[in-house]
Amino acid sequence: MLKIADKTFRSRLFGGTGKFASAQVMKDALDASGSEMITVALRRVDLTNPDDDIMANLDRDKYWFLPNTSGARDAQEAIRLANLARAVGNINWLKLEVTPDPRTLLPDPIETLKATELLVKDGFIVLPYMNADPILSLRLQDVGAAAVMPLGSPIGTNQGVLTRFQVEIIIDQARVPVVVDAGLGAPSHAAAAMEMGADAVLVNTAIAVAGDPIRMARAFAQAVEAGRTAYESGLGAQDKQAAASSPEIGLDFLR
Amino acid sequence: MVIIPDFQQLNERIASCSKDDVNQALQAEHPGIQGLAALLSPVASDMLPELARRSAEITARRFGRTIQLYAPVYLSSYCSNKCAYCGFSAENKIERRVLTMAEAEREMDILQERGFNHVLLVSGEAPSKLGVDYLEELARRTRDRFASITIEVQPLSTEEYTRLFQAGITGVAIYQETYERRVYDQVHLSGKKCDYDFRLESPARVAQAGMREVGIGALLGLADWRCEGLALGLHLAWLRKSFWRTGLTVSFPRLRPAEGDFQPLAVASEKDLGQLLFALRIYDHDVGLVLSTREEERFRNGMVGLGPTRYSAGSCTAPGGYTHPDFEGEQFSVGDHRSMAEVCASIQAKGHDPVRKDWDSAFQKGF
Numbered sequence: 001m002l003k004i005a006d007k008t009f010r011s012r013l014f015g016g017t018g019k020f021a022s023a024q025v026m027k028d029a030l031d032a033s034g035s036e037m038i039t040v041a042l043r044r045v046d047l048t049n050p051d052d053d054i055m056a057n058l059d060r061d062k063y064w065f066l067p068n069t070s071g072a073r074d075a076q077e078a079i080r081l082a083n084l085a086r087a088v089g090n091i092n093w094l095k096l097e098v099t100p101d102p103r104t105l106l107p108d109p110i111e112t113l114k115a116t117e118l119l120v121k122d123g124f125i126v127l128p129y130m131n132a133d134p135i136l137s138l139r140l141q142d143v144g145a146a147a148v149m150p151l152g153s154p155i156g157t158n159q160g161v162l163t164r165f166q167v168e169i170i171i172d173q174a175r176v177p178v179v180v181d182a183g184l185g186a187p188s189h190a191a192a193a194m195e196m197g198a199d200a201v202l203v204n205t206a207i208a209v210a211g212d213p214i215r216m217a218r219a220f221a222q223a224v225e226a227g228r229t230a231y232e233s234g235l236g237a238q239d240k241q242a243a244a245s246s247p248e249i250g251l252d253f254l255r
Numbered sequence: 256m257v258i259i260p261d262f263q264q265l266n267e268r269i270a271s272c273s274k275d276d277v278n279q280a281l282q283a284e285h286p287g288i289q290g291l292a293a294l295l296s297p298v299a300s301d302m303l304p305e306l307a308r309r310s311a312e313i314t315a316r317r318f319g320r321t322i323q324l325y326a327p328v329y330l331s332s333y334c335s336n337k338c339a340y341c342g343f344s345a346e347n348k349i350e351r352r353v354l355t356m357a358e359a360e361r362e363m364d365i366l367q368e369r370g371f372n373h374v375l376l377v378s379g380e381a382p383s384k385l386g387v388d389y390l391e392e393l394a395r396r397t398r399d400r401f402a403s404i405t406i407e408v409q410p411l412s413t414e415e416y417t418r419l420f421q422a423g424i425t426g427v428a429i430y431q432e433t434y435e436r437r438v439y440d441q442v443h444l445s446g447k448k449c450d451y452d453f454r455l456e457s458p459a460r461v462a463q464a465g466m467r468e469v470g471i472g473a474l475l476g477l478a479d480w481r482c483e484g485l486a487l488g489l490h491l492a493w494l495r496k497s498f499w500r501t502g503l504t505v506s507f508p509r510l511r512p513a514e515g516d517f518q519p520l521a522v523a524s525e526k527d528l529g530q531l532l533f534a535l536r537i538y539d540h541d542v543g544l545v546l547s548t549r550e551e552e553r554f555r556n557g558m559v560g561l562g563p564t565r566y567s568a569g570s571c572t573a574p575g576g577y578t579h580p581d582f583e584g585e586q587f588s589v590g591d592h593r594s595m596a597e598v599c600a601s602i603q604a605k606g607h608d609p610v611r612k613d614w615d616s617a618f619q620k621g622f
Contacts, residue, residue: 019319021606043402043615053611073467073500077618084617102467102502103495103541156317209315 002199004177005093005125005146007064009036012194013224014066014179016204018044020213023057029207030058033217038063039095039202041070042081047089066127068095074108075115082119094119095149096128105155109136113143120144129181132163137170137178148174149202151182152193156205158185161193171197187216187223194227195235256456257493262435265292265482272296281309286538291488294534295481303530310533310562313540322602323565323610324595325373326366327407327547329574330354330389332584334379336446338432340474340510340517342572342586343379345446349584352574353384356393363397365577369569369595372402372612375428377572377586380409380447387415391422398423403614405468409447410457416464423619426468427461429454430506434486435478438520442477458490462498467618469494469501470545475528476510476519484531488538495539504543504565505535509550525554529561536562551590552601559605568598 002009015035020026030038038058046052058065067085072078075098082094096119098111112128113136119126125146130136132150140148150170153159160183161167171178177199184190190201203220210216272293280290281302293299299306331353334343342349354362366374376393378385385408394404405426406419416427433439436451443449461469471490473483487505494503507528510519523531532544546555546563548570555566571577572585591598599609 019321020608021320022603022608042617044610044613046612071614071618080617080620081615084615100500103499158316205316205319208319 002177004127009064009200010034011036011221011224012200012228013190013221014039014181014200014202015207015217016202017041017054017058018204019208021208023053025213026054026208027057029213029217030063032214032221033203033207034221036062036064037066037200039066039068039204042067042085043071047085064093065089065091066093066095067091068129069097070099072098073100074098075111075118078111078115079118082124086124092123093125094127096126099129107131107151109133112136113139116140116145117143127179132166132170134166134169134173138173141175145176147177147179147199149179149181152180152189153183155182157183158206159183160185160189161196164196167193167198168196187219190220191223191227191230194224195230197231200224256452256459257490259434259455259486259489262437262478262482262486265485266479268292269296269481269485272298274298274302277302277305280537281305285540288485288488288492288538291534291538292485294537295484295531297481299534300526300530303526303533306530306533306537307561310536311560313536314560314562314564317540318564319608320560320606321608321610322559322563323373323613324371324568324598325375325405325565326369326371326567326595327375327377327570327572328359328362328366329377329572329576329586330359330393331378331381331385332574332586333381333384334446335381336379336448337444338446338448339442339444340432340477340519342584352582352584353381354574356389356396358575358578359393360396362575362577363400367400370611371595373614374401374404375567376404376406376408378406378408379586382409387411387418390424391418394419394422394424398616398619400616402612402616405470407470410454411460413460413463416461416466420465420619423616424466425614425619426466426470426502426504427458428470428472428504428506429457429461430470430472430474430508431455431486431490432474433477434473434483434490438478442520458494459497462494462501467502468504468543469498470504470506470543472506472508472545474508474510475523475531476521478521480521480523480527480531484534487535491535491539491542502543503539503541504545506545506547507532508547525550528554529558532558532562548589548591549587552593555591555598556601556605559602559607566598566602568593569595 014037069078069081099105127147152161179200180193180198181202276293280286280293403425407428458469545565602609
């Protein structure tokens, strides 16, 4: 079971609520994904409105809500949104997103670190979205991040884990769960991240804009499970050369 | 400052493009300005389905199956500019009106009751009737009730934009009308708007002031639309390089009948508008593309999912027109008269989510 802070999760696939054709499609796809952790953009929902199209369609007993600060340009704005979520929605978990470049939506490492430190001190459970920088990952853990969320590739690009080299180091060094977030465009990408040892993945665009989002959600769930099982089973090491199944190594010289 | 080449140069660049150039632009991840020229070319006009498909694919990936909704609030029809194409032009004999603060709030309340969270405040250029103080006060009074408040008013100074940003205004739309200097001079007959360069530099001042978003645009019907498209592409690229923190949108107002007897100087059909919109989307994956109620229902329904990301709905272009539907003195007559609910229903029917809230006033609460 995956454990983040004091919560455990059976599913290692986290979902999102953006980009869906309708609230109904979103609900059905999230159901099919088996996800238990759902991230919701604070800019997109009205937490004060019980009839809000997204919130009204998601069962808060079934899903653990992870509000995100999508749109925040600096630490200050992210903190303001976090406080809003806590005051109005009574939620102290946060997917911290600080993305000052509206084009690439890549996370600002300096502001993210600053906000994480302040929010953790203020009692938030912070899961920062970050570029796949191993040292930044360590710094974020040092200031109390409950998990780290390195990106596979820029958000919405569907390009898979292009940051493989760094993500491997992050996983190797991590003291908290590593959730590969952003850029996973196909179930095989998610499986690859899980095989590498990621604790979970977050997938939104690839499900929301698929031809059939509900079946795609199921496919991602299967891929995440397969990837995790493979990781736990111990994958064979890759080699550039063929290796015989019954190796004959000349050791006759040993006395 | 951004440099826009002469339209003759732009036109030569566009006219020299071949079918191979168009195909290359359709296949490239980022076609660049040369690719944009190809996509705007007459050769590409025969390949609209291919352009539409590529544009739709990029839009779905970047923005999902969503269309954001907003409505304009016309605050004042006073204007000291004489612009040949505009219903508010100073010499037009229309009943002028500027809303009091209470009337403006009433208009905004009505929009809120109709389900709008994003509003665009619009005014003619007459700073003695409606200046920065007015906008600042209105923003402060209403900011908590709306996800975002943007403005489309006369060009202001950087300091003035900063004041408005701090009062809760999130973005500014400022259209060049035409990037062709010769035509610009021809249609702007008198008033401050005659200064082409001051207007062209306005988006930079908006960005410098810290605004989240700046909207640019060309009024289709003044000069060659293909060249306007290329000029828009150059302007977008320059803004991206210079102000990487600022979100960008493009609007495509197409001239429609207005008070006065101005007839468009250059034709831009619905097909042309479609090509322009697809071309810009393929060129710039992240730019917001706005389609207003100037266009008709049939066209707007057809375009859902193909490139635009933002629609206005239920618009009235006369100050006070939501409170008093009988008011006359519109800036232009709208082409799509449907209500917010009707527009939402047809967006849903096309498999898209009409998004009514995609921002939050909490972002700017620090000031």
